[in-house]
Amino acid sequence: MMSDYLQSYKDYYGPLCNYAFAIIQSLPDAEDLVQDVFVDCYINQRLKEVKIAERYLLRAVKFSCYDYLKKRESQVSLDSINSDIRDTSSSDDEPAKVYTYITASLPVKTRQVFLMHRERGLTYKQIAEELNISIKTVEGQMSRAIKISRRILKNLDLI
């Protein structure tokens, strides 16, 4: 049933858009791209044969992104079809892109605490003061962030 499908996978939509955005730098195009992946998965029933949907969806979005980038290059010669699509995903910045996906997958409060520590470089004490919560709560949220990161890394077959 389509409504079941949309319900089951809609939580991946936001994180996938963030991931695509990290690669292609355009949010409207990232959203279009991820929506296309969702449509394709439904029509071609791709997720039925797949054990871990999250892993398939992320890879499908990644390939769509690199397709998109290739087409956006001003000079696409016959030779460019030669290059392996995987070469364009330099493994150097892959952690950064997966980081984007993981961050977007965190619950709102967890993400807030996580970004304050990671991006703004605030200490736990500073975070606790700014959000008017206890340091223990901050620690709890950071533990949760680790827990979710590990789960996603496992799903994506990165460990």
Add this chain to the structure above:
Amino acid sequence: MESINSHLQKYLSGKSSSEETQIVEKWIKANPKEFEHLQQIWQTPTSVPFQDVDVSQAMLNVEKEINTTSPKSKRNVRLLIKRTVAAAAVITVLISSSLLIQNQNQKKMQSVSNLEIVQDLELSDGTQISLNKGSSLLYPKSFSRGYRYVELLSGNAFFEVSKDPNKPFVIHTPHGQVKVLGTSFNVYVGEDKTQVYVKTGKVELENEQTNEKIQLLPEKAGSILPAGIIMLKDVSKNFLSWKTDCLKFENAGLKEIMESLERHYQCPVRFATANYPPIQFNGVFEAPQLSEILEVIGITCHLEYKILNKEILLSQIQ
């Protein structure tokens, strides 16, 4: 008792006590790869701001797009092509869905499923497609983004893709993708494989499941199968037989005969045993009926044939 996650976050933030550090370092020894990834994620500098998106609206868009590609009617047409049923209700559906280009408001993809004749159509970029009877194709009215794509769901289609270096042309099939720039080639989508024969230009085949790719030059052919992709060694002249309505066999072995028949008549052809008898068949058939060809090949090569559910089964005469 705090979990390892709690210890890890302290460790990564540089806040763990010596006791906690010991526990973590023990865990790191047991899970080196996982720690490496966590560390990269924890410490790689990044400047990509978090983007908030409207999920409900997005899901509505997805739903709308799924509905306008009408997967149900597409599936029904394919099933009908496969069965040789003569029920009146079925004929009504055949007539109403054949040769129709469905044109709905806000429809993204148009579908062509012609059952009776060979049909030629032109896409918005000037690409010419010749679609064989009993074949099914989906294509958009216009190509909006930086690429052009269509979906060939079953049967044979001959493409003459207009050159556009900025917008590669991609054909999705149930088995994989065919990518071109400007070229002419034939795509056959069967039950379990997609076969491509290149006339001019260069074409790339991709199996999305296995990530294999090959490139085909003129007069070369390749097959996308569930297990991967293969370049066909002996390229039969019969790849375009449905267009010329002529089948030519020159010292053809059983495998080539079976493949040519499958592609020409768009139905699976199987042999009763795994070992194929060594056959060399010579013959030219103009506008052949299936039964006619099977009779001739049968007599010449000592083979029997049976047609069941639009599948042809060949076997040796005992």
